[in-house]
Amino acid sequence: MNHFLTFISENLEHVAPILIAAALALVITIERTRALLFAYPLRGSAAFFDRIRNMVMSDRINEAIVLCDLYKEKPVVSVVKEGLIRAHQPENIIEHGLQIAVSEAMDRVQKGTSFLATIANVATLLGLFGTILGLIQSFEAVGNANAQQRSTLLANGISTAMNATMMGLAVAIPCMIAFSYLINRSNRLQTEIDRSAVKILDLLKQRYYSSDTPSPDTDTASRMRNHRSPGLGGT
DSSP, X not given: XXXXXXXXXXXXXXXXXXXXXXXXXXXXXXXXXXXXXXXXXXXTHHHHHHHHHHHHHTTOHHHHHHHHHTTTTOHHHHHHHHHHHTXXXXXXXXXXXXXXXXXXXXXXXXXXXHHHHHHHHHHHHHHHHHHHHHXXXXXXXXXXXXXXXHHHHHHHHHHHHHHHHHHHHHHHHHHHHHHHHHHHHHHHHHHHHHHXXXXXXXXXXXXXXXXXXXXXXXXXXXXXXXXXXXXXXXO
16 A cells, blocks of 8 residues: 555655546546436335326426425426426426436436546546556666666666556546446436427327316317327337
């Protein structure tokens, strides 16, 4: 350990970029872990959608929007709220609004995670750069040294080069592990976001076609009856 600290102190100009990359990766990992594991997931989503369903089917749209406002940080809820806000508009406008909301929610979920893969690649290259630089310096020193000093200088140079490689990998490997884990969590959230958009669109269609609730204006109702029910993509 002391040898490694000595290597860092003696080669700070080469090590500093790797240390900066490690610090950036740590900040991103902490922020994304907090967001994807704690802030963004909606706990008890089944109960939430049951409450939304009851409110929508009883034509209490404003109450449903107020409920969504209690979960402002949740991307799933932001998509549901966008659908509720457009509940009294034609179906194609609701779909377009949901598409926009889903896109914005995806951007929030994916934000920053890809930087971990970039940092892992950069840290590996910086370690390789330090390795090559260390070998160049060691061979230059050997070329200018006497026979008794050559073996010592060569050993020290190779040790420095290997330490640079190890340091680059020590940053890159955790970054790739964190990246893989966080991407998996992002994919789960994206699936939930897509599902929430489909759920709220289906729920609003049920509300329009329900005989227990007021119908939309005649023009809109006619368009919705004659229009084949599209998916979220509008196909």
